[in-house]
Amino acid sequence: MIIQIKGNVKFPITLDPSVWIFDDRKMVLEEAFDKKNTFTEVIEEFSGQDSNRVKPQVHNSIKKFNKNELLTNSYVMPIFDFLQTAEIHSDAQIAMIKSEKNYLEVTIDEVLNSVLLFAIDGKQIKTDGPAYFIFGDGRNKDEPFKNVTEIYFQ
Template identity: 30%
Template sequence: MIFPLDGSVRHPITIDPTVWIFDDRKRKIEELDAVAENDQEAYYAKMGKAWDDGLTQGTRVDHNKPMSRQDKDAALRDSFAMPLAPFINNAEPVDLATHIRFYGETVLTIPLHDASRVYLQFSKDGKVLTDGPVYVLYDNQIIRQVNHITVLSGQ
């Protein structure tokens, strides 16, 4: 269930939403309105703190960090989405990039500067989406069956 993020970017990437359940950036669908504005700032604050701690205390990588019982229970019953902005940032849109297009059951094109308001839903009620790989959640719109994201130039 992987899909590409390509187009007017320096680094086309392949996205695998099946691993997002372990990602700290995921959000419960019910909480999206409350966290949408501060999501990127919270992520950068967390990464900044981790960087500072690494400099002052040294680093210790724990790749086998187990999920807590509470996290496991939530993963088996809740619906989650991932913010799109970090993936767009990693792909590094070129200077002329202006829009993002999502291909799914319908095609949605939005301005690139709205990427921070887009979430990719990857689970519903603790299960992988049957008509996925992801849904795009943007301004009270849901685009199902999204399987390709393209960054466009000069729209």
């Protein structure tokens, strides 16, 4: 139940969505595409933070969320920080979001501004998991690309 980021990147990395529930960068699915709190603003907030800070910081999440909220909400994780850490090479043209049986080809900008749905009703996605890919504008929110196992850059 991991997701690999590899291909035309400086640092291939492996993600474990099962630990994101305590990550401060997670967003409630229903609020992620709310016009009052645009996804782009959230990305800018995280990308503007001190790069020397250890990520992820989990102390605020433990204080902010009570157990009932954690067990009832669906959560998404912006992909931006992970891709920034992997350092996509400047000559990369496309990203392929891969599942066990299929793939979705997207632009670099589209993947940078996208999210991964990793928890539904407070539970880790096991069927069709470990995560679902959703474009940053939410256009496939109702029909996300499921079973994401790899993000490959060409």
